Amino acid sequence: MTDAASLPDLAPLRAWFASYCESFRSPDADLQRNFDLKELHTRNVCAAALLIAQGGDGRRQMLAEVAALCHDLGRFPQFRDFRTFKDSESLNHAHLSAQILQQSDLLDFLPKHERDSVLFAVRLHNAFEVPAGLAPQTEELLRVLRDADKLDIWRIFMEYFHAPAGERASGAGLGFPDLPACSPDVLAAVGAQKMVQLSTMKSLNDFKLLQLSWVYDINFPGTLRLIRERGVLEQLAATLPREEEVLEVVARVREYLERRLDGCPM
Numbered sequence: 001m002t003d004a005a006s007l008p009d010l011a012p013l014r015a016w017f018a019s020y021c022e023s024f025r026s027p028d029a030d031l032q033r034n035f036d037l038k039e040l041h042t043r044n045v046c047a048a049a050l051l052i053a054q055g056g057d058g059r060r061q062m063l064a065e066v067a068a069l070c071h072d073l074g075r076f077p078q079f080r081d082f083r084t085f086k087d088s089e090s091l092n093h094a095h096l097s098a099q100i101l102q103q104s105d106l107l108d109f110l111p112k113h114e115r116d117s118v119l120f121a122v123r124l125h126n127a128f129e130v131p132a133g134l135a136p137q138t139e140e141l142l143r144v145l146r147d148a149d150k151l152d153i154w155r156i157f158m159e160y161f162h163a164p165a166g167e168r169a170s171g172a173g174l175g176f177p178d179l180p181a182c183s184p185d186v187l188a189a190v191g192a193q194k195m196v197q198l199s200t201m202k203s204l205n206d207f208k209l210l211q212l213s214w215v216y217d218i219n220f221p222g223t224l225r226l227i228r229e230r231g232v233l234e235q236l237a238a239t240l241p242r243e244e245e246v247l248e249v250v251a252r253v254r255e256y257l258e259r260r261l262d263g264c265p266m
């Protein structure tokens with residue numbers, strides 16, 4: 001265990017993040033709602049990353065918070081300049097987050113190998129898969145960040161559906177059309193326990209199925225427990241059409257979750 005006294009104080013970085021958010025403040029209500037969404041999201045991802053990384057080395061938790069705090073910096077200029085959170089229609093927000101970090105001295109309080117791990121985790125947090133060949137510390141950090149990010153994106157998405165239309169942050173639904181059906185190929189992929197690519201989405205329902213498929217990409221037992229405790233699958237399922245094929249796919253994802261919680265190999 002790392003001696004807590006030897007850990008860097010993150011208060012300056014947290015304060016910098018608050019001022020960074022403040023620097024985007026806008027009188028445009030929709031713009032500000034989307035900035036607020038990302039500020040709250042970042043704070044929640046920090047909390048989730050700390051939960052997931054707890055019980056280990058204190059440094060591991062500290063790095064998890066640093067990576068979480070910085071992972072979506074690019075979301076602010078992305079939404080300001082393009083009015084979307086859809087990377088394919090704007091830019092790769094994770095690359096932009098890493099670029100903002102690299103062009104600053106924000107991470108100078110960390111030794112170089114830890115700085116590089118944080119930069120890597122931030123840059124790759126939205127990649128379809130965790131790439132092979134990463135240094136163990138970097139891979140661990142990336143996996144913590146990806147789990148924490150998903151946990152809060154699920155929350156955002158549920159709140160989006162429960163909010164009155166006029167109060168929704170416009171970016172949260174990624175602009176997908178709210179069509180009644182699910183695409184058969186997306187249903188088949190999720191039913192076959194495959195992750196779904198964002199580029200194949202045709203509707204909001206497909207996007208909900210994609211979010212169900214994220215359960216297959218979860219790394220830590222603690223995250224799986226939080227998914228169950230928070231009723232993520234049930235809440236997502238409640239927003240989907242109540243058709244037999246859809247219910248079957250949801251059941252498949254639930255079986256997967258329960259098997260992993262029981263510690264069975266996949």
Ligand SMILES: [Fe+2]
Pocket residue numbers: 041045071072149
């Ligand atoms: Fe995020």
